[in-house]
Amino acid sequence: MTGLSERREAIGLADLARAEFTKIRTLPATWIALAVTLVANTLLGLLAASDTVRVASQGGPVAIAQLGTVMLAPVYAFVAVPVFAAGREYGGQLRVSLIATPDRNRFFLAKLLAGAGTAVVAATAVLLPGLLVRQAVDGLPAEVAAYLLLGLLGCGFAVLARTVVTPLAVLFILPILVSPMLAGLLPGLVRLLPHEATLSFLGTPTSPVLALSRPAGFGVLLAWAAVFVGAAWVVTVRRDS
Numbered sequence: 573m574t575g576l577s578e579r580r581e582a583i584g585l586a587d588l589a590r591a592e593f594t595k596i597r598t599l600p601a602t603w604i605a606l607a608v609t610l611v612a613n614t615l616l617g618l619l620a621a622s623d624t625v626r627v628a629s630q631g632g633p634v635a636i637a638q639l640g641t642v643m644l645a646p647v648y649a650f651v652a653v654p655v656f657a658a659g660r661e662y663g664g665q666l667r668v669s670l671i672a673t674p675d676r677n678r679f680f681l682a683k684l685l686a687g688a689g690t691a692v693v694a695a696t697a698v699l700l701p702g703l704l705v706r707q708a709v710d711g712l713p714a715e716v717a718a719y720l721l722l723g724l725l726g727c728g729f730a731v732l733a734r735t736v737v738t739p740l741a742v743l744f745i746l747p748i749l750v751s752p753m754l755a756g757l758l759p760g761l762v763r764l765l766p767h768e769a770t771l772s773f774l775g776t777p778t779s780p781v782l783a784l785s786r787p788a789g790f791g792v793l794l795a796w797a798a799v800f801v802g803a804a805w806v807v808t809v810r811r812d813s
Contacts, residue, residue, distance in 0.1 A: 588673060588682035589689070596657045596690050605652040610698040612646035617702030637706065640776025641747060644767070646698070647719055648744050652736075653694060654687045654727035658804070659736035680808045684801065687727050688720065695719035711774075717790070718770050721797040725766060728800030732807055743767075755782060769793045 596602055620637035636642055673679040695716045703709050722743075729739035747767035755762050755778070762768055763782040771777045772789030784792065 585678060585682055585685070588678060589685045592657075592683045592686035593690060595660075596653070596686060599656055599660065601656040602653050605649050605656075606694055606698055608649040609646045610701065612649065613698055613702035614705065615702075616643055616646070617705035620702075620706050638776065640771040640774060641767075641778060643776065644718075644770060644774070647722055647770075648740075650695065650698065650719055651723055651726040651743060652740060654691060654723040655730045655736050655739050657687055657690075658683065658727045659730035659734070659739070661731075662734040676809045677805075680805050684724075684727075684805075688724065691720045691723040692716060695723075714774055718774060718793065721793045722766065722770060724797040725800045728797070728802075728804035731804035732800070751778070751782075755779070764792055766793060766796045769796070 616636065620635065620643065673682070696712065699712060699715050699719070700709070703712055703715070726739050726743060729742070730736055733739055743766070746765055751762050751765060751768060759781045763772070763777075763784055768778060768782050769784060769789045769792035772782075772784035773786055773793055774789075775786055777783035777789075
């Protein structure tokens with residue numbers, strides 16, 4: 573028994589991260605979500621590149637590229653990748669994973685590294701074609717950062733909720749229902765929600781009333797991600813032990 577324990581501890585963090593990456597890579601949901609995100613971003617890029625495409629708004633026709641909510645919409649398909657990577661553990665896999673990696677801090681750190689690394693590479697791949705079409709490749713670093721932070725937020729949320737359904741539903745409902753309903757009543761609160769903070773960070777806020785500076789938007793989004801990841805780490809160590 574002692575020898576088995578020593579062998580477990582001898583497994584390096586890089587090996588654990590590779591194992592977690594393999595889990596992510598072999599999930600069908602990963603490839604479905606990435607395909608949807610890639611197609612959506614590419615189509616939006618094509619539409620945004622066309623000067624003839626306009627969308628009706630209260631202030632008159634607006635180019636699609638100026639509608640931050642529309643251009644950011646594919647991220648909610650992308651978020652399914654980290655959400656499924658974290659939430660699938662609670663379908664019966666967690667016990668096996670914790671037996672294989674008794675040190676829960678190392679277990680969570682390996683998942684975090686694998687998830688973050690996957691998110692950066694995958695986000696670059698699904699964003700680049702659409703940005704190339706729009707001739708807006710200079711915006712790639714910020715777009716990737718937004719996808720990464722929203723993905724980490726979703727990952728932490730999935731651990732806290734022990735399911736994939738709740739994080740995806742909440743993250744989708746917030747910009748579609750909650751923000752529009754509360755924007756006129758509580759603009760100070762709405763501008764701090766993850767979706768609105770992301771739009772401010774990308775320089776495409778929904779309205780001047782809900783706008784933050786780009787650094788402030790990044791800071792708010794980073795704080796959301798840090799809070800959810802930190803809470804998920806604590807929960808993994810304590811609740812799931």
